[in-house]
Amino acid sequence: MSISRRSFLVSGAAVAAAAAGGVTATQAGASPAPAAGPAASPVGDVVGKITVGYQGWFACKGDSAPIDGWWHWSPDMGKAPAQGASSAKSWPDVADYTRTYPTAMADLNGGGEAALFSSWDQQSVDTHFRWMREHDIDTAALQRFNPFSPEGPTRDGMAQKVRQAAEAAGRKFYIMYDVTGWTSMQSEIKQDWTEKMKAHTSSSAYARQNGKPVVCVWGFGFSDDARPFAPGPCLDVVNWFKDQGCYVIGGVPTHWRTGTEDSRAGFGDVYRAFHMLSPWMVGRIGSAEQSDQFYRDVNTPDQADCDAHGIDYQPCVMPGDLQEGQRAHGDFMWRQFYNMKRVGAQGIYISMFDEYNEGNQIAKTAATAADVPSGSGVRALDEDGTACSSDYYLRLTGDGGRMLKGELALTETRPTPTTV
Numbered sequence: 116m117s118i119s120r121r122s123f124l125v126s127g128a129a130v131a132a133a134a135a136g137g138v139t140a141t142q143a144g145a146s147p148a149p150a151a152g153p154a155a156s157p158v159g160d161v162v163g164k165i166t167v168g169y170q171g172w173f174a175c176k177g178d179s180a181p182i183d184g185w186w187h188w189s190p191d192m193g194k195a196p197a198q199g200a201s202s203a204k205s206w207p208d209v210a211d212y213t214r215t216y217p218t219a220m221a222d223l224n225g226g227g228e229a230a231l232f233s234s235w236d237q238q239s240v241d242t243h244f245r246w247m248r249e250h251d252i253d254t255a256a257l258q259r260f261n262p263f264s265p266e267g268p269t270r271d272g273m274a275q276k277v278r279q280a281a282e283a284a285g286r287k288f289y290i291m292y293d294v295t296g297w298t299s300m301q302s303e304i305k306q307d308w309t310e311k312m313k314a315h316t317s318s319s320a321y322a323r324q325n326g327k328p329v330v331c332v333w334g335f336g337f338s339d340d341a342r343p344f345a346p347g348p349c350l351d352v353v354n355w356f357k358d359q360g361c362y363v364i365g366g367v368p369t370h371w372r373t374g375t376e377d378s379r380a381g382f383g384d385v386y387r388a389f390h391m392l393s394p395w396m397v398g399r400i401g402s403a404e405q406s407d408q409f410y411r412d413v414n415t416p417d418q419a420d421c422d423a424h425g426i427d428y429q430p431c432v433m434p435g436d437l438q439e440g441q442r443a444h445g446d447f448m449w450r451q452f453y454n455m456k457r458v459g460a461q462g463i464y465i466s467m468f469d470e471y472n473e474g475n476q477i478a479k480t481a482a483t484a485a486d487v488p489s490g491s492g493v494r495a496l497d498e499d500g501t502a503c504s505s506d507y508y509l510r511l512t513g514d515g516g517r518m519l520k521g522e523l524a525l526t527e528t529r530p531t532p533t534t535v
Contacts, residue, residue, distance in 0.1 A: 195218045248284040256331055353365070481505065
């Protein structure tokens with residue numbers, strides 16, 4: 116099974132600097148960075164757009180998926196999620212799904228069974244892409260882990276389902292390879308693209324940038340055991356995709372520019388071979404103050420480096436870990452939108468659309484304690500005392516996208532009401 120790429124520790128130095136330095140929003144905003152230079156690329160399906168990371172990795176027993184189990188919902192795929200044995204850190208609002216699957220969890224606090232959706236059901240994927248359309252989310256990056264593993268057939272099926280949903284909803288999508296735990300990545304990623312995934316670029320919904328089909332490779336250069344690749348094989352893969360005529364995005368470490376902390380040294384040539392860089396941020400910050408510190412010390416020099424090398428910059432924006440109480444009813448996420456707009460980012464990557472495993476999802480989520488399983492300890496969107504509708508973070512993302520595109524004036528003040 117896949118190793119979660121989102122389980123890294125927070126960058127201790129960065130968080131400590133934010134806390135010890137007492138960087139406030141006002142202080143960080145007192146000396147805004149100069150406007151970034153012209154984008155390396157014109158507006159396309161990722162430049163000037165909001166892209167969401169889309170896992171599509173939830174399955175349930177009885178849904179007919181090849182993986183045949185409670186994929187990513189339970190620590191034991193053969194057993195339905197139960198109290199103390201559930202992988203759902205946040206609980207979804209399942210009201211919009213026509214088919215759900217009962218779990219072994221206690222009933223919801225407000226009554227009704229604790230049921231979950233399956234990504235394998237086309238209606239589930241259609242629902243997600245309809246939400247994207249309704250909230251002006253432009254593009255989805257479909258996560259693709261090692262397709263030569265036992266999950267491969269299910270991943271193959273999900274690519275087709277996402278294609279169908281994107282075409283129907285008028286959204287864009289692209290393949291985002293995650294090399295976590297993929298030991299034979301250098302040869303197999305080329306085989307998979309050539310034999311399977313390249314075919315999806317014929318779709319009207321497949322994302323293109325600068326006239327080229329978009330592909331992302333996530334995980335090169337991370338300093339952990341799950342991604343032990345040397346610079347040479349990684350550079351070979353990047354250049355191979357470029358030779359195939361692709362616009363290639365790199366999902367890179369937070370500290371790619373300095374080659375420190377979460378980044379291996381010696382990867383500078385790899386990072387700067389990409390057309391676009393999208394540094395990872397989950398687990399790095401958890402408050403508006405920390406976002407301001409990163410804007411000053413990380414994002415601003417990142418943008419300058421990308422501008423100097425003709426690379427597009429697509430930083431992460433995230434809602435925050437709901438279970439850890441990071442969200443501040445949307446103020447944390449809005450501060451990131453504000454900072455990434457003023458830094459001059461060419462695009463924004465939302466981490467993630469449907470990441471219920473780590474409480475970092477923007478998709479519809481249990482709004483109140485009445486909507487979560489009894490005794491589960493799972494927090495709802497109103498966990499800090501502020502009522503939020505289940506679609507609140509979809510709406511917030513839509514407004515952030517409008518600010519990115521200049522349809523909404525740059526503002527520190529979150530414009531999105533928590534309820535409608």
